[in-house]
Amino acid sequence: MGYQRRGCGMWPKAGRLYIGDGVKIIGLSAVYVVSDDLGIFFMPITITFLGHAGFILEGDGHVVVIDPFLTGNPLAKTRPQDIQCQHIALTHGHADHLGDTVAIAKANNATVYGAFEIAEYVGGQGCNASPGNPGGKVDTPFGFIAFTQAFHSSSFEGQYMGMPCGLIIHMNGVTFYHCGDTSLFGDMKLLGEIYQPDIAAIPIGDRFTMGPALATKAAELISPEVAIPIHYKTFDLLVQDASGFAPQDIAVRVLNPGQVWQYG
Numbered sequence: 001m002g003y004q005r006r007g008c009g010m011w012p013k014a015g016r017l018y019i020g021d022g023v024k025i026i027g028l029s030a031v032y033v034v035s036d037d038l039g040i041f042f043m044p045i046t047i048t049f050l051g052h053a054g055f056i057l058e059g060d061g062h063v064v065v066i067d068p069f070l071t072g073n074p075l076a077k078t079r080p081q082d083i084q085c086q087h088i089a090l091t092h093g094h095a096d097h098l099g100d101t102v103a104i105a106k107a108n109n110a111t112v113y114g115a116f117e118i119a120e121y122v123g124g125q126g127c128n129a130s131p132g133n134p135g136g137k138v139d140t141p142f143g144f145i146a147f148t149q150a151f152h153s154s155s156f157e158g159q160y161m162g163m164p165c166g167l168i169i170h171m172n173g174v175t176f177y178h179c180g181d182t183s184l185f186g187d188m189k190l191l192g193e194i195y196q197p198d199i200a201a202i203p204i205g206d207r208f209t210m211g212p213a214l215a216t217k218a219a220e221l222i223s224p225e226v227a228i229p230i231h232y233k234t235f236d237l238l239v240q241d242a243s244g245f246a247p248q249d250i251a252v253r254v255l256n257p258g259q260v261w262q263y264g
């Protein structure tokens, strides 16, 4: 029995379990423990794109919602009351990211992960809050959420919401890097080397974030297996399609709002 994985050794990565020569087990529905190497076999995750910068990640019974901007999002296909989750992770406090967080968190008794000031704000609204900041990592029942830097701003209804962040979410051995709203920065390469993301969600809408050309460079620095373009088309001010987002040697997965994709 052997175990094959990507990863840098700092934490377990998704892999495939092999029995004998070339007998590969895939598509199992539970986490398996094996005796070699890091000793854990991981299952795929299900990714739902909510539109704009929002996602639902699901794996092994855990559900994490990222930046649930649904009410007021002209492209959203999902209603806040239809979301069931235990966790909500926020990149920053702007209304197109914080969105329906408070309502969803209260309805689900979910924990909200975000920058310190965001955690203070949602805590004051009656939500369970778990604060972080760039460079920090929070262990969770499904793995961890790490906060990275992002070059942007962050406020909600005139109130300062702390540092904008990217989020690295490790679930079921899959690493998902949501860049948040950000410009290009050179340490994306370092984050790629350290966390080795399987998937990166990268803003391409221009004006407030990278446009397609810089986002292409960002994807090449991060070097995930799959890059998902986000934060475009939602409003007239943003780039309307993903055709200019074309990183070399990286699969681009364009997801429409409401679309579900199983990775792994």
Ligand SMILES: [Zn+2]
Residues within 6 Å of the ligand: 053, 094, 096, 097, 181, 208, 231
């Ligand atoms: Zn935004």
